[in-house]
Structures are given as structure tokens and as C-alpha cells.
Amino acid sequence: MSLSTFIALLGFSFVSSITPGPNNIMLFSSGVNFGLRRTWPHAIGIAFGFGVLLAAVGFGLGVVLTTYPALFLTIKIAGGVYMLYLAWRIFRSGPVEVKEGAARPMTFLEAALFQWVNPKAWVMAMVAMSAYTSEGDYATNVAIVVLAFCVVNFPSVTAWASFGSLMRSFLQDPLRLRVFNAIMATALVLSLWPLLNA
Numbered sequence: 397m398s399l400s401t402f403i404a405l406l407g408f409s410f411v412s413s414i415t416p417g418p419n420n421i422m423l424f425s426s427g428v429n430f431g432l433r434r435t436w437p438h439a440i441g442i443a444f445g446f447g448v449l450l451a452a453v454g455f456g457l458g459v460v461l462t463t464y465p466a467l468f469l470t471i472k473i474a475g476g477v478y479m480l481y482l483a484w485r486i487f488r489s490g491p492v493e494v495k496e497g498a499a500r501p502m503t504f505l506e507a508a509l510f511q512w513v514n515p516k517a518w519v520m521a522m523v524a525m526s527a528y529t530s531e532g533d534y535a536t537n538v539a540i541v542v543l544a545f546c547v548v549n550f551p552s553v554t555a556w557a558s559f560g561s562l563m564r565s566f567l568q569d570p571l572r573l574r575v576f577n578a579i580m581a582t583a584l585v586l587s588l589w590p591l592l593n594a
Contacts, residue, residue: 427563
């Protein structure tokens with residue numbers, strides 16, 4: 397992989413990781429509702445799970461999905477349904493004080509597994525592997541793409557959780573929190589539109 401291709405890859409990794417999407421919206425919401433410390437496993441799970449998904453796409457799963465578009469469509473639909481469920485959970489969330497004991501943030505394993513039904517993650521993985529790998533020394537190229545995303549993705553998604561955590565005291569008011577959760581739930585649902593049309 398040439399230096400210019402690697403720089404372009406880093407740019408794509410950053411832009412696709414930092415822009416709003418299901419992971420970032422949920423991390424922002426988790427930061428508000430549970431604080432940064434309790435949201436760490438969620439953020440780490442995203443970075444790990446997406447790295448595994450990316451490697452799987454690079455080492456053959458992408459070809460399977462290209463060959464069988466109905467399978468890719470099934471994954472996108474299942475992911476969309478699950479994201480609607482998560483949006484409903486965010487919308488129904490109560491005040492921070494109540495949720496401390498009654499609810500919990502997403503775990504490492506749940507966040508890692510969510511990547512497999514996250515339409516944005518699939519689109520990012522397919523684009524990255526098709527645009528930034530070449531037939532010459534393919535395995536090394538796949539490893540570089542995975543490494544680049546792991547290095548860029550984790551701080552990007554953590555920034556969303558951190559910002560949410562910073563807003564936590566402002567959103568202690570139950571009405572503000574209710575409005576915030578409604579906005580986050582709506583944003584999560586709206587994030588499905590471009591992803592399901594990709």
C-alpha cells in the first residue's frame with residue numbers, strides 16, 4: 397500500500413468513524429445516562445467488534461455478500477429492526493437517578509456483536525475493503541486497513557461518549573433528559589435511512 401493510499405485510508409477511517417451513526421448516537425446517549433467510566437466497555441466493544449467484522453469482510457465474507465445480495469439485504473433488515481428496538485429503549489429511558497439502578501449501559505460483548513447487525517458498519521467495511529486493498533500482497537493490505545480503523549475508530553467513538561458524559565449534569569433535569577432521549581431515539585431511527593438505501 398502506497399503512502400498516499402494509506403493517508404486516504406486514514407482520512408476515510410476518521411470521517412466514517414466520527415460522523416453520526418448508530419454507534420456514536422448510542423455512545424453519546426450512554427455517556428449522558430451512565431457516565432464515561434461505565435460506557436468504556438461499550439466503546440471498546442465497538443472498536444473490537446468492528447475490527448473483527450472488517451477482517452471477516454476482507455478475508456472472504458465480502459465476496460459472499462457480493463455474490464448473494466439477498467443475504468446482505470437480510471443483514472441490513474435485521475440490523476434495522478434491532479436499531480428500531482434500541483431507539484425505543486432510548487426513547488423510554490427515565491431520569492438518570494432512576495436508571496442508575498434499573499438500567500445498564502451496553503456491555504463489551506453486546507457492543508461487539510452489534511457491529512454484525514449495524515448497517516453503517518457493514519457499509520464502511522465493504523467500502524474500505526474494496527477501495528483500499530489490492531491483489532498484490534492482499535493479506536497485508538487487509539491487515540493495514542484493520543489496524544488503521546482500530547487506531548482511528550476507538551478515539552473517534554470515545555469522543556462521542558465523552559461529550560455525552562460532559563452533558564450529564566445539564567441533563568439531570570428529567571424534562572431535559574426526556575427531550576434529549578427523544579432526540580437521540582429519533583436520530584438513531586433517521587440514521588437508518590441512508591444506510592438501508594446504500
